[in-house]
Amino acid sequence: MDSPRSPNAAPRAGGERPKQNLLPVNAEILRTAQKAPGGEKIVVHAMVADRLTLVGTVKTKNETSTCIEYELTDSTGEVSIKDYRDKRTGKAVQVDDVVRVVGQARVHNGPVSISVTYMAPVESPDEVEFHETEVKYVAYKLKPDNAVTRLAFGSPDKEVKAEKRLASENDEPNAKAPK
The missing domain is CATH 2.40.50.140 (Nucleic acid-binding proteins)
Incomplete structure (x- = not known):
């Protein structure tokens, strides 16, 4: 080589x-x-x-x-x-x-x-x-996402979805919060 x-x-x-x-x-x-x-x-x-x-x-x-x-x-x-x-x-x-x-x-x-x-x-x-x-x-x-890491640290997907939801709420101040 x-x-x-x-x-x-x-x-x-x-x-x-x-x-x-x-x-x-x-x-x-x-x-x-x-x-x-x-x-x-x-x-x-x-x-x-x-x-x-x-x-x-x-x-x-x-x-x-x-x-x-x-x-x-x-x-x-x-x-x-x-x-x-x-x-x-x-x-x-x-x-x-x-x-x-x-x-x-x-x-x-x-x-x-x-x-x-x-x-x-x-x-x-x-x-x-x-x-x-x-x-x-x-x-x-x-490490790849698995059940143990989701239980211990929470799911990264949930964090991303929460960040996107907050970002969209900030873009549209008159939008209603999801139920």
Whole structure:
């Protein structure tokens, strides 16, 4: 397969960039993710995940000659993190620190691991709760509509119909409200 910069690569219209996304995830989502066809990436919520963000507590830290390996734990499980960056990059992370990690998911032989792009201690405990809420919100928005999500969050169709009804009422101030 040709890289986007190789001479054999197909030209992109108007300087179009390849799609990238940043998905908030937790350990459970990574544990249940499937390997994307033809590569080391994974599929999360029916889409190929380019970059992921995860918040958790550093359980273990192991420095090797090529990288620093961490085991990160959150409320749903554990994830393997590998930091190949220069050791002088970023803030020092220690065991028991609560950190935010941004990186790419990799599947070699076995479970998913994250290759770090950015990693630093969180600045506020609110960041952990916000991340957990963000994970749930994105999972809700990206999963197909089903009975469980309708019961838990309400039907998006009802919200759209209500918005349309309100918009039409605002357009016609003399219109009677529906019974």
